[in-house]
Amino acid sequence: MKRFRILAMAMGVVMALTACGGKQGKDESDSQSKKSGDKDQITITYESWTPTKEYMDRILTAFHKEHPEINVEVTLHANASEYMTAVQTAFASGEGPDVFMFADPTALNQLKSQIEPLDQYCTDEWGESWADDFVASAIGDNSIDGVPYGLPMPTAPAGTMWYNKTLLDSLDLEAPTNYEELKKVSDTLREAGKQPLLIGAKDSWVVIDTFQTILNDFAGDKQYKAYNKEIPFTDSEFVDAFEMWQKLFKEKIFQDSAFSMTEYMDTYNQFNDEGIAGMWVNGAWNMDMYTNPEIEDSVAKNEWGISYFPDLNGDGKQPNLLLTSGGFAINKNSKEKEAAWELIKFMACDEGAVIECQRTMAPSGYLNTPQPSYDLPENGLKNLDTVNKLMADQPLQFRGINDPNVSEKMYEVLTKLAYEKITPEDAAEEIDAVINE
């Protein structure tokens, strides 16, 4: 009997604690609805891998001035793949942030079931012809079957090659524009004890970016037809492109042990910070090295250049750049969709976009975004002009492979080719088989 009395008391304590917990929860919820002037306080969550914390704070400060009633709780991840793992897990458990991002159309397709369609929001905000105010390719990348699911984020192109002009000048070299020049520059850099063309091949995305650029050089836009099963992937131009990829490793144009190095931070540090490499495969988004306070001194020591990837098939034409936009999206289960819309609009089109453009030095997908001012050194401004010129001079091609199985197989065969474990013909056949699976 005594035992039951103790038990009853314990139950009482538990119930009291539970009641306290419930009360506390309500208080918290109430505190989110405190009055601020005439408007209720609203809290929404934002989760992404970008921008950096420093720039996110700047964006939110500006946002809060415009929308003092909206508080934003931010979760930033180290990179896009870590972020995707986190949001995928959150959505699977029925949770997820109010506002989040997708890196490209592939990620958009994966997350589509969780995203609020934005057609009505856009029409209400900008009228029926709202799409005219956006870069067509950017809004296309943010849409599925013509319905927008995101507002495009400022995006810079891939398929460019960076070079350390100071280092090349010291060796009496110039930025290579074709295979022969590339080979000569790489050999001279190696002889001088420097790194030749850096690639962080441990990261599949940069391997695929680089190979897609080579494919566009050798086969025009045929790769996209092949992914759509319109033509086989075994055509000779594809095999030639695979052969060239293998040659870049055989002829030691890429650095040794490329597959043990990541793009961020292994090769990033060697190129931008240590200045020990002549060339680096990376997108134009590396313009943000000029705004990275951690490597400010190292960046200032050298003069840098950016160009198209060299013309490797020798037809005298540089390969096109790759550009695919990701975007800002609203969780379709969000309870604060209006506030979420205000945030994504601010980040994609208004002052938030200006701040993000200043960081990435990439153009906004919204054509009416005010032109940002850049506080850059002379070399930075010159390279910014070069990027704009590169983008204007040649058409931009689709970046990425939508089918993750094809994308993964592509990385696998490109690795095997680099290690000379398969022939270019085998590589083409393996990709063709996965496309047609």
Added chain:
Amino acid sequence: MKKKKSLSAYFYILPMFLFFAFFLVYPLFNTIRISFFEWNGIDPEMHFVGFQDYIDMFHDEIFYKAFANFAIYAVLVIVLEMLIGFSLAYLMRRKNIMFNIYRAIIFIPVILLPVVISYVFTDILAYNYGIVNETLRALHLDKLALDWFADPNVALYTLIGITVWSGTGFAMTVYSSSLTSFPSELIDAAKVDGANRIQTVTRVVWPLLKGTHFSLSIISAISALKIFDLVFLLTGGGPFHATEMPSTYMYDKAFTLYEQGFASAVSTIIIIFALLVTFIQTKLSAEKR
């Protein structure tokens, strides 16, 4: 009265049972359930596919590669950690301040986070500028300056080496505590019977620590099966699956290819495999006893 007693006993274990049911049994059965569906891990809709994920998995050569790598990894890690751990514990079994310091130093890697270990070894073993290869080149041993993480013939053994480095301290500590209670009369008796030092260790001490060997081998085998962080951070399972493990294979399916059903099928096989390993080891241990 007796019935009341037994009822209250059930009541006392209820919190632990609920914890066990919610956090272990439910996720376990849910994983098995998901393995019968095609699901990308995000969409609310799941399509029942029966055993198709298992059929696909058993037709995937990477699945076999991952388990073959695991077998090599597990056997070498378990054997090396136990042998080195035992040797260190035995050599430093006497009470001595220096031995205490050495033991503490050897134990440090055990408490390091995998991300720290991977950061340290990425630097030390970097092909171009790592201290190991730089030293080897300075000694004109260029051929030994290997591509530790990117050579498919070497990468798995590099991972094994790093795991052994980080785990030996634990084995040493377990053996040390067993040796503390080891009856010294047995060693004295062996000496009286004419056994030399090696014979004493191999025929007296080692066999009498079979309980410790058993516990360590179970813990190491399960740890090896769960290894993910070090592999993911150092090699990502590459180059071309040379260091792929069941856990990285499962992660790749779940979070790179968005095949949650397939990943759950792999997960189910890993669980069955872990249970099997434990069952066999328990059985063997019981028979020896």
